[in-house]
Amino acid sequence: MKAKICGIKDENTLRFLVNHSYPPKFIGFICNFPKSKRFVEIDKLKYLTNINKKNTKFVAVLVNPSEKILEEIKNFNFDFYQLYDVSADRTKLIKTTYKKKIITALTIKDKSDVDKYKDYLNISDIFLFDGKGYEKSIGFQHSLLEDLPNNIEKMIAGDIKYDSELQNFQKIADIIDLSGSLETGDEKDLKKIDVFLNNLKKIND
Numbered sequence: 001m002k003a004k005i006c007g008i009k010d011e012n013t014l015r016f017l018v019n020h021s022y023p024p025k026f027i028g029f030i031c032n033f034p035k036s037k038r039f040v041e042i043d044k045l046k047y048l049t050n051i052n053k054k055n056t057k058f059v060a061v062l063v064n065p066s067e068k069i070l071e072e073i074k075n076f077n078f079d080f081y082q083l084y085d086v087s088a089d090r091t092k093l094i095k096t097t098y099k100k101k102i103i104t105a106l107t108i109k110d111k112s113d114v115d116k117y118k119d120y121l122n123i124s125d126i127f128l129f130d131g132k133g134y135e136k137s138i139g140f141q142h143s144l145l146e147d148l149p150n151n152i153e154k155m156i157a158g159d160i161k162y163d164s165e166l167q168n169f170q171k172i173a174d175i176i177d178l179s180g181s182l183e184t185g186d187e188k189d190l191k192k193i194d195v196f197l198n199n200l201k202k203i204n205d
Helices: 009-020 040-048 067-071 090-097 111-120 190-204
Strands: 001-003 025-032 059-065 080-083 101-106 126-128 153-155 173-179
Touching: 001 190, 009 025, 009 126, 009 190, 025 040, 025 173, 067 090, 080 090, 080 111, 090 101, 090 111, 101 111, 111 126
Parallel strands: 001 025, 001 173, 025 059, 059 080, 080 101, 101 126, 126 153, 153 173
Antiparallel strands: none
């Protein structure tokens, strides 16, 4: 099982992640959602994404992005675009225009929300099943994901604690995505990150 750590906004945390003994596979940056306390202004975003990512993948988290922001970040060092509130047709257009891999983020309340993944089957590389809260970490009933096919790569987010029994998610997800539970106050807590990454390593061993 792989990790994504989202909402990175400072150099110290970023360097801690990329240099960790068991770094997360994915590191996410909030690019166009100013409501979030984890939002990163464009100049800082450019600086952070120029840091050597080593064995990680950088993810641009975008909520219904405008053409303006897509043009502004098109040459930044992102591997994936994580798209919220973007139709399948537009997702395909963004993917082909900007030559990025796509994480389609679906916010889940019930089974009908889960089933929306089918619209993106031949477009998206990873499917993120998240709670309805966007920047607020809101959980959902994880059993809704139990019947998803094994041939899609599944990421799960939404009110998962950094010290949860992570093995409980192995049957339903390939990637665990954490942000808020790795924070103390409004800042990422390196001790919590360390616990999470080390626990994940133990499960994978």
